[in-house]
Amino acid sequence: MARIKRIATASAPVNIAVVKYWGKKDTKLILPTNDSLSVTLDQDHLRSLTSSAAVEVEEEEEQGESASASAAAAAAAASKDRLWLNGVEEEIGSEGRLRTCIDELRNARRKVEGEDGGVEKIAHLPLHIVSENNFPTAAGLASSASGFAALVWSISSLYQLNSDSGGHLSTSALSRVARQGSGSACRSLFGGFVAWQGGEAKDGSDSLALQVAEREHWKDLHAIICVISDAKKGTPSTAGMQRTVQTSAALQSRISHVVPERMQRITSAIKQRDFDAFAKETMRDSNNFHATCLDTSPPIFYLNDTSRLVIQLVEELNRSSEQAGAGAGAIAAYTFDAGPNAVLYAPEKNVPLVLSLIRHYFPNADFDDPFKLLPSLPRDGLSSADLPSTFNKSVIPVSEAGAVRRLIHTRVGDGPRILGAGSSSTDDDTHLIGQDALPIRLQRVKRV
Amino acid sequence: MARIKRIATASAPVNIAVVKYWGKKDTKLILPTNDSLSVTLDQDHLRSLTSSAAVEVEEEEEQGESASASAAAAAAAASKDRLWLNGVEEEIGSEGRLRTCIDELRNARRKVEGEDGGVEKIAHLPLHIVSENNFPTAAGLASSASGFAALVWSISSLYQLNSDSGGHLSTSALSRVARQGSGSACRSLFGGFVAWQGGEAKDGSDSLALQVAEREHWKDLHAIICVISDAKKGTPSTAGMQRTVQTSAALQSRISHVVPERMQRITSAIKQRDFDAFAKETMRDSNNFHATCLDTSPPIFYLNDTSRLVIQLVEELNRSSEQAGAGAGAIAAYTFDAGPNAVLYAPEKNVPLVLSLIRHYFPNADFDDPFKLLPSLPRDGLSSADLPSTFNKSVIPVSEAGAVRRLIHTRVGDGPRILGAGSSSTDDDTHLIGQDALPIRLQRVKRV
Numbered sequence: 073m074a075r076i077k078r079i080a081t082a083s084a085p086v087n088i089a090v091v092k093y094w095g096k097k098d099t100k101l102i103l104p105t106n107d108s109l110s111v112t113l114d115q116d117h118l119r120s121l122t123s124s125a126a127v128e129v130e131e132e133e134e135q136g137e138s139a140s141a142s143a144a145a146a147a148a149a150a151s152k153d154r155l156w157l158n159g160v161e162e163e164i165g166s167e168g169r170l171r172t173c174i175d176e177l178r179n180a181r182r183k184v185e186g187e188d189g190g191v192e193k194i195a196h197l198p199l200h201i202v203s204e205n206n207f208p209t210a211a212g213l214a215s216s217a218s219g220f221a222a223l224v225w226s227i228s229s230l231y232q233l234n235s236d237s238g239g240h241l242s243t244s245a246l247s248r249v250a251r252q253g254s255g256s257a258c259r260s261l262f263g264g265f266v267a268w269q270g271g272e273a274k275d276g277s278d279s280l281a282l283q284v285a286e287r288e289h290w291k292d293l294h295a296i297i298c299v300i301s302d303a304k305k306g307t308p309s310t311a312g313m314q315r316t317v318q319t320s321a322a323l324q325s326r327i328s329h330v331v332p333e334r335m336q337r338i339t340s341a342i343k344q345r346d347f348d349a350f351a352k353e354t355m356r357d358s359n360n361f362h363a364t365c366l367d368t369s370p371p372i373f374y375l376n377d378t379s380r381l382v383i384q385l386v387e388e389l390n391r392s393s394e395q396a397g398a399g400a401g402a403i404a405a406y407t408f409d410a411g412p413n414a415v416l417y418a419p420e421k422n423v424p425l426v427l428s429l430i431r432h433y434f435p436n437a438d439f440d441d442p443f444k445l446l447p448s449l450p451r452d453g454l455s456s457a458d459l460p461s462t463f464n465k466s467v468i469p470v471s472e473a474g475a476v477r478r479l480i481h482t483r484v485g486d487g488p489r490i491l492g493a494g495s496s497s498t499d500d501d502t503h504l505i506g507q508d509a510l511p512i513r514l515q516r517v518k519r520v
Numbered sequence: 521m522a523r524i525k526r527i528a529t530a531s532a533p534v535n536i537a538v539v540k541y542w543g544k545k546d547t548k549l550i551l552p553t554n555d556s557l558s559v560t561l562d563q564d565h566l567r568s569l570t571s572s573a574a575v576e577v578e579e580e581e582e583q584g585e586s587a588s589a590s591a592a593a594a595a596a597a598a599s600k601d602r603l604w605l606n607g608v609e610e611e612i613g614s615e616g617r618l619r620t621c622i623d624e625l626r627n628a629r630r631k632v633e634g635e636d637g638g639v640e641k642i643a644h645l646p647l648h649i650v651s652e653n654n655f656p657t658a659a660g661l662a663s664s665a666s667g668f669a670a671l672v673w674s675i676s677s678l679y680q681l682n683s684d685s686g687g688h689l690s691t692s693a694l695s696r697v698a699r700q701g702s703g704s705a706c707r708s709l710f711g712g713f714v715a716w717q718g719g720e721a722k723d724g725s726d727s728l729a730l731q732v733a734e735r736e737h738w739k740d741l742h743a744i745i746c747v748i749s750d751a752k753k754g755t756p757s758t759a760g761m762q763r764t765v766q767t768s769a770a771l772q773s774r775i776s777h778v779v780p781e782r783m784q785r786i787t788s789a790i791k792q793r794d795f796d797a798f799a800k801e802t803m804r805d806s807n808n809f810h811a812t813c814l815d816t817s818p819p820i821f822y823l824n825d826t827s828r829l830v831i832q833l834v835e836e837l838n839r840s841s842e843q844a845g846a847g848a849g850a851i852a853a854y855t856f857d858a859g860p861n862a863v864l865y866a867p868e869k870n871v872p873l874v875l876s877l878i879r880h881y882f883p884n885a886d887f888d889d890p891f892k893l894l895p896s897l898p899r900d901g902l903s904s905a906d907l908p909s910t911f912n913k914s915v916i917p918v919s920e921a922g923a924v925r926r927l928i929h930t931r932v933g934d935g936p937r938i939l940g941a942g943s944s945s946t947d948d949d950t951h952l953i954g955q956d957a958l959p960i961r962l963q964r965v966k967r968v
Contacts, residue, residue: 303917319804321778322770322811330769352817359819363770367811369804370835377825387818469751 074509078194079125080230080237080493081503084221085115085485086213087259087266088295088415090354090407091334092361094309095317095327101276102169102255105317106331108268109284109338110259111417113295114485117443120215122203122222123504124230125497126194145196146178152198156511157219158205173224173253174199180241181231199227202504202511207480213297214309214409220253221260225488236490243487247281263287263486265342267335287484290345294423294445298414298430298437299478300378307372309410315368322360322367330360347419348401351390354417355383358407374410378434378475381468382406382414385433388467389426392460400460423481424450425458433468434476445481522957526642527573528677528685528941529951532669533563533933534661535707535714536743536863538802538855539782540809542757543765543775549724550617550703553765554779556716557732557786558707559865561743562933565891568666570651570674571952573945574642593644594626600646604959605667606653621672621701622647628689629679647675650952650959655928661745662857668701669708673936684938691935695729711735711934713790715783735932738793742871742893746862746878746885747926748826755820757858763816770808770815778808795867796849799838802865803831806855822858826882826923829916830854830862833881836915837874840908848908868931872898873906875927881916882924893929 087110095105129152153174155162164170181195203223205215225234228246233239247258251268258280259266264287271279307315316323334353341349365372375383383406390402404418404426418426424446431437432454441449454465492502506512535558543553577600601622603610612618629643651671653663673682676694681687695706699716706728707714712735719727755763764771782801789797813820823831831854838850852866852874866874876898879885889897902913940950954960 321773321808322815325769325773356817359817360769360815363811363815366814367770367808369800369807370839371807371831373828373831376828380821380824383819384821391818 074127074129074200076496076505076507076509077126077128077197078192078230078493078495079123079497079503079505080226081121081123081491082222082226082229082488083115083119083121083491084218084225084260084488085263086113086118086120086207086218087111087256088113088407089256089259089409090350090405090417091331091338091357092407092409093255093268094361094364095313095323096255097317098274098276099314101279102251103276103279104255104268104270105323106327107270107335108256108259108331109335110256110266110268111293111295112260112263112266112287112485112487113482114443115218115489116485117482118207118213118218118480120203120205120218120222121491121504122201122219122226124223124226125200125503125505125509126197126230127200127509128197146182149196149198150175150178153201154198155201155203157203159511159513169220169253170223173220173249174201174227176249176252177224177227177231177233180233184231184233184239194231199230200505200509201227204504213413214256216254217256217260220250220257221488223253224250224257225261225490229490229493237493244280244282248276248279251276251279251281261488264289264484267339284339285342287486290342291484292345292420293347294418294420294481294483296416296418296423296426296430297478297480297482298382298416298434298476299480300376300382300412300414301475301477302376302378302412304376306374306411312365312368312372312410315370315372316364319369320364320367323364326360326364331357347405351402351405351417354405354407355386359383362408374412375408376412378471379408379412379414381433381471382416382430382476384468385429386416388464389429389460392463395462396460420483427479427481428454428458430476430479432470434471436473437476437479439479439481441481443482445483522575522577522648524944524953524955524957525574525576525645526640526678526941526943527571527945527951527953528674529569529571529939530670530673530677530936531563531567531569531939532666532673532708532936533711534561534566534568534655534666535559535704536561536855537704537707537857538798538853538865539779539786539805540855540857541703541716542809542812543761543771544703545765546722546724547762549727550699551724551727552703552716552718553771554775555718555783556704556707556779557783558704558714558716559741559743560708560711560714560735560933560935561930562891563666563937564933565930566653566655566661566666566928568651568653568663568670569939569952570649570667570670572671572674572678573648573951573953573957574645574678575648575957576645594630597644597646598623598626601649602646603649603651605651607959607961617668617701618671621668621697622649622675624697624700625672625675625679625681628681632679632681632687642679647678648953648957649675652952661861662704664702665704665708668698668705669936671701672698672705673709673938677938677941685941692728692730696724696727699724699727699729709936712737712932715787732787733790735934738790739932740793740868741795742866742868742929742931744864744866744871744874744878745926745928745930746830746864746882746924747928748824748830748860748862749922749925750824750826750860752824754822754859760813760816760820760858763818763820764812767817768812768815771812774808774812779805799850799853799865802853802855803834807831810856822860823856824860826919827856827860827862829881829919830864830878830924832916833877834864836912837877837908840911843910844908871929875929876902876906878924878927880918882919884921885924885927887927887929889929891930893931 093108251258541556699706
């Protein structure tokens with residue numbers, strides 16, 4: 073019989089980069105070839121939820137007790153660590169990214185326990201970890217960023233390492249750990265607008281996330297995720313990005329000056345809440361990133377014909393708005409990660425127009441505004457009254473039904489949250505692990 | 521009544537670049553931002569045919585005679601120049617690229633007439649020019665390169681300027697004139713493998729075509745043009761390339777080292793008839809070029825989903841061949857100009873396999889081997905016996921019928937030809953202009 077000695081549960085948000093991460097200079101430490109910058113999305117909408125528990129396995133308690141101070145005990149515990157991901161138990165293994173993250177946090181706890189005799193001894197206990205995303209894989213969102221962020225936040229809360237739990241590790245320090253799980257996970261440790269500073273140090277000590285601006289600074293920024301149908305599975309990003317590093321000349325200019333200059337300009341656009349400048353940098357960076365993919369040998373394609381149509385639609389919308397003058401500027405920005413799905417950013421006031429346009433040109437997209445961000449669903453059909461006068465309605469054809477499968481409307485959000493921590497699981501909905509130290513298969517994880 | 525004083529007819533081939541031209545540093549003189557290199561295709565198959573005639577218009581003969589030595593007379597003649605293109609009369613105008621080409625050649629003739637009193641005076645006479653392509657626009661081939669090459673070759677033959685006609689202008693010197701009509705036209709003045717040296721001089725004097733190797737050096741090289749259906753009209757290349765020059769960072773690395781290094785490697789591959797190296801450089805250059813298009817703001821797209829599938833198919837074919845070892849190397853190379861159509865290069869022995877593959881994955885492509893290059897049409901259906909053993913048949917899905925509309929099979933060819941020149945039109949099929957100095961609307965131009 074196993075029982076919980078201590079448990080903590082955290083949630084963490086999804087982030088969508090506006091300056092993309094693509095390429096590692098150290099694949100083990102996950103040190104990127106360039107800085108990147110993202111917007112954290114609201115975890116009231118999309119999030120990963122993770123419970124971590126330090127677990128006593130009764131028959132082994134004596135052994136554990138006697139060896140509690142030793143690294144050998146920690147190693148013994150590690151071999152008993154268990155993980156359930158979206159209801160399915162996964163192998164953690166003795167190496168790999170998950171192991172690295174857990175070990176780093178356990179070692180930090182061991183150090184605290186060694187330095188302060190009064191601290192409860194739990195580092196030598198096996199961990200049971202249960203993680204769930206509330207968005208399906210079909211949403212086309214990378215779950216590794218929010219997943220590793222929630223994992224790191226929940227274990228650091230369990231071990232009382234982070235400053236929120238009275239510990240000594242800053243959020244940026246913890247972002248170094250999350251980075252080794254999945255590079256972009258480091259950016260999900262902050263809300264608002266977050267830079268991942270690539271860093272110079274060989275050991276990765278300065279490769280971490282920094283908050284550029286809080287959510288509250290620019291909470292007017294909304295996002296529309298356009299889930300695009302695609303028959304083909306794209307190149308996995310981990311393999312793809314190293315092929316780019318090895319073969320693309322365009323990546324070299326991206327590293328040496330495109331991104332450094334863009335980081336400055338987009339940081340300044342965010343500080344000034346200048347959507348027009350923010351949009352231009354975002355779109356150009358997405359295109360530059362996909363250009364380096366195409367410049368790879370063999371070439372990597374993530375954009376498909378529907379992606380191209382979304383780009384052309386947004387470009388025409390912005391062009392006609394700019395032409396209309398009066399400082400109108402960009403209405404929306406597109407960005408594409410390693411897949412065909414578009415994420416559109418727009419100030420709240422532009423969202424109804426953008427949604428109407430997408431729904432007009434890409435009929436039958438599933439959209440029910442699950443987060444109730446709109447007072448009412450946008451009308452079907454394009455109302456010319458809302459469009460810039462020179463908008464060219466035939467810029468793209470109306471696609472066949474379902475080319476965009478689904479629309480998810482959300483907005484900028486805050487950083488990870490600790491939902492609960494203590495010496496036992498509670499009867500409420502807080503934790504994903506029950507008193508028996510096993511996953512509660514939560515019907516209550518409400519999916520989008 | 522007008523009558524012909526002298527007439528000449530020339531044909532010129534299409535060329536398909538393997539190192540692409542994209543971007544001008546001087547838009548008036550058409551000076552490119554980088555060198556380029558192309559393969560000239562067989563004009564027994566695809567060609568532009570142009571007749572040029574110096575025409576006496578009777579009522580004006582006196583005036584013409586008295587002023588024959590003066591620039592004023594040439595200008596007066598120029599205003600009466602006429603052009604028929606594929607059966608339709610087009611305005612030449614007093615400026616523009618067509619005017620530049622004609623003026624340069626007329627001035628060269630005037631100079632010869634001025635220096636040698638024994639030379640027949642025809643520079644002061646209006647020109648009637650009739651040009652036809654034997655390939656329809658629907659073939660998706662740029663007709664401006666072969667068209668301007670045929671125009672320059674026919675007028676220079678009419679004026680006896682080129683060395684073939686006993687004149688003093690080398691083919692490279694004439695390529696400078698063709699370049700000002702349409703940049704890539706300069707490369708259609710040679711057969712085989714042709715470099716367009718971008719040049720350094722501000723006046724464009726060193727921006728010209730040079731032959732890298734004759735057709736006979738590597739006559740085994742065949743080409744398959746895959747005409748791909750596309751609903752959308754792409755960005756015109758003239759406007760598109762300057763947008764790239766203004767906005768793309770990737771173009772700068774292309775100019776500064778990607779192309780210079782590639783020109784050296786592909787020249788050496790051609791000289792050694794090393795198809796594997798030739799194929800790799802060709803494919804990488806196509807991808808680098810389309811990457812700079814995507815890196816343009818707003819982005820320019822020429823490849824569509826079908827283009828991507830062709831790329832993935834050829835990459836898999838080459839990968840599996842390479843894996844098979846024994847120095848097998850690449851089987852085919854793809855390249856894409858400013859449109860969705862693929863041109864595949866392959867040694868003759870690989871053509872049946874490549875054709876079978878394309879016809880399998882892209883059913884119903886129209887193919888009747890009009891130039892009778894194959895002993896028999898390839899079988900329908902894929903024969904595994906011909907494929908590398910590790911070829912992954914599910915690398916791409918079988919497309920819907922007609923995604924590739926048409927296949928045209930041709931091969932490397934020779935440079936422009938003079939089909940006839942003399943003091944009057946003949947009764948045979950040589951010229952496109954009749955005794956009345958007007959176009960013979962040739963049913964006899966056999967179209968592909």
